Amino acid sequence: MTTPDPIAPELSVPPDLILTSAQRALLHEVASRNDRDHGADFLGMVLSGSVARGMATERSDLDVYVVHAQETGRSTTRSPAVDEIPTTLADLEDVSPFASEGWWYRWSFAYAVTLLDRTGGRIEPVVARLAAVDADEQRQILLDHDRLDGWVNYAYRSLKSDRDGRRREARLDAVESIPWLLDVVFTLEGRVRPYHKYLPWELREHPLPHWPGEDLLRLLDATMDGDPAALRETYARVRERCLAHDAASGSTVLQDQVDDWGVELEIFG
Incomplete structure (x- = not known):
């Protein structure tokens, strides 16, 4: 059970997740912008990468999956500070098989942190499923x-x-x-x-x-x-x-x- 850390509306951050003040501000900005631009279609955020796994260095950026209800027409944006990766809940739930293009991305959800879930609890289980092999x-x-x-x-x-x-x-x-x-x-x-x-x-x-x-x-x-x-x-x-x-x-x-x-x-x- 994690203690909510309200760095942005509805975002919850595990207490053992180490974030700099700049990273907290970036997560706030990503959440607020998507909330403003997409409203109810903005369903959640998942933090991946080195920061999520406690392996960050001074050069590490934030890898953030932004989950939407439907396609937004946006593509991944990358910067030295944050990579913002738009996806849909349906795409997450459509588990890519081995050797497919999507297979390579499945481990990126291993030990990832669900920061926001407006789906009633559907995001975290599908994140765990992506990193598992049945x-x-x-x-x-x-x-x-x-x-x-x-x-x-x-x-x-x-x-x-x-x-x-x-x-x-x-x-x-x-x-x-x-x-x-x-x-x-x-x-x-x-x-x-x-x-x-x-x-x-x-x-x-x-x-x-x-x-x-x-x-x-x-x-x-x-x-x-x-x-x-x-x-x-x-x-x-x-x-x-x-x-x-x-x-x-x-x-x-x-x-x-x-x-x-x-x-x-x-x-x-």
Whole structure:
């Protein structure tokens, strides 16, 4: 439960959100201007970016989603102090699937702060939904979009190149495997993969239930060096999580996907 901080009409700011006086004034100006220009069609404001997550520096701006009932004809405006991003409630509630243009923006709502909601409580739940991956999406990402098989493929190719003495090629495939791996890891936890800038922060502040953050960062660092031991340890951990996911869902779909590699999996041993 947050204590309202009336920096602008109806705006509520969590007490632990750090804002400068200039930032408070900017939020007041954005809210007041949209209230004046759009009236009842102005439904809410959501603060994203480094400021919302407590990672702001002296160069950080405010990233503000302004929610309207219908299209306003306005586009995103950017300045060194504030990025104002207009959207509609319908657009927020229309959750963009993996690999679509809108997918890239979904993590921007992770740990965002709802400053204003005139919808009777519809904004905050949809913000949380945008940063989550449900069971149907998990299957689509891991299997239909081949993120699990793709990661195994790049790790396998890296290990083959290392075995054959092609170190540069091994490093290249190891590095290429990392985005696929992060999609797998976070999807299995029901979360959208964070932007790289925020990865260590999220692992520290919002730990993955089944994968200690320091272990993951250590393996990522070693993978970027093309370390075959890191790829093998990562494979064992991924397989363990896939088996656990299958057991929880009463299926063997992820295990079957990996086991389709047959004897080629011996290289991970």
